[in-house]
Amino acid sequence: MINFNKPYLTGKETQYIEDAVASGKISGNGKYTQLCQQFFEQKYGFGKCLLTTSCTDALEMAAILINIEPGDEVIIPSYTFVSTSNAFVLRGAKIIFADSSEENPNIDTTKLEALITPRTKAIVPVHYAGMACDMDTIMELANRYNLFVIEDAAQAVDSFYTGKNGIKKALGTIGHLAAFSFHETKNIISGEGGMLAINDMQFANRAEIIWEKGTNRSAFFRGEVNKYSWVDIGSSFLPSEVIAAFLWAQIKQLNKIQERRKAIWEQYYERLNNTNSNFKLPQIPNYATNNAHMFYLVFESLEKRNEYVFRLKKNGIQAVFHYLSLHRSEYYLKYNKALELRWSDYYSERLLRLPLYFELTNTDVIKICNEIINE
Incomplete structure (x- = not known):
């Protein structure tokens, strides 16, 4: 049988996992988490990256960051995985489904404006098969109507978009926020795993707090505060160092x-x-x-x-x-x-x-x- 998918192992995964375990810190946000996040920030130009346990978690963080509340509307393509919708439904949003285009499964940007109402808060384009949506049109609408754009880039690692200005940008660097997946079916993997990319730096500090269960724990470990406490809502979104070490082996290849x-x-x-x-x-x-x-x-x-x-x-x-x-x-x-x-x-x-x-x-x-x- 030729299976649909077979996870690829580079051969270094267990070596880095053993190193992470030997370090005595395997709970997350350690050496390998930092290596992975810095790689994506430096190679692709994201403002700030935070590894998550899944792309779903990254989307849920994005929904919290833009303060989705009951009654807010979020426009997403109907042709997508349920996580794209669930992340916002969990915060009380009403999902407004957009059609795909005739040319490809991506969102039909020619029909987006008709879906925008005074209650619209965000547009969530999905880069299907790692192929860019028409981001110029989406960002122009977002700027005109004061909307947030969250790129669902689950399938879009190492893929790019060239705008009308001729500038080539990595997918996930264009919207205010973006979510990536490292599920075993993706190009690079960690079994389960994901990442939130933050391009609008007004979200950077709060994202780290939400990531750390609503605490300023990361700032404490950097010595920026003398104690950490509960300062916002959040959850356990960051992965263990074992997952990050596995991902680092993939990134290197x-x-x-x-x-x-x-x-x-x-x-x-x-x-x-x-x-x-x-x-x-x-x-x-x-x-x-x-x-x-x-x-x-x-x-x-x-x-x-x-x-x-x-x-x-x-x-x-x-x-x-x-x-x-x-x-x-x-x-x-x-x-x-x-x-x-x-x-x-x-x-x-x-x-x-x-x-x-x-x-x-x-x-x-x-x-x-x-x-x-x-x-």
Whole structure:
């Protein structure tokens, strides 16, 4: 069986974990936490980074930071993972679902302004497959209507956006805040794990307090205060040093991992391009880069996609579909009227993800492509 995903181990994970354990500090915010956070700040230009136990936690921190309250509205794409919504629902927000674009699963920015009301507090674009949303349009709307932008960059490590001004920026550096994932299916991993990136520095000090269970504990350990106490709401968002040490091993091999993943992505594209009218290949907008987080096909119908899922499985290949539109979910419909979001439903019914991981061989890719091409 060619599995959909296989976590890649660099070989240094246990070495760094042993070092963390031997240090006598494994509860979090130690040597490896600092190394990881500094890496992302220095390489990509985030204002401040805080590791979290998941991308979900990073999103929940963002919702607290922008003071989401009952009645506030938050605009997110319906075609996303439930965490994007839950983080704000937990604070009492009303979710306003936006449709995907016709060109790709990202949020349709041409229809965003019509969703903004006096109660709108934030827009949460999701960079699907690590492919940038149209951030110029989103930030222009946010500035005009005084809204916060929180980038859901769960899939977008090492991916970039080039704005109309020609400046290339890492995804997650453009909005006020951003959330990343290091789940085992991502490009670099720590099993579970995530990160909050803070670009609007008005949030920096409070983010650290929320991260440390609502205390100024970090400031105390830096010697900035002579005692620490409960000063704000918060939770246990920071991961242990064991998780951070695992992530550091992955970070050290980021370039190698990315090089291989991109080679696999390109091999898929070259072999499947112009071969079959049953599906479309992913198209990268000219303002976006490809971080090779995933390779997907979009079929002409739900029936055709299911046919390929079963055919691939029969031949020892695990391919999976992705999100079910959140506006169709049982939870949403319990409290809200049904919506019609054509393109979100389109991708829910037609998109199929192919295996893509570091140790996938060229022979594996050829086999997968041949099973798809040979009807």
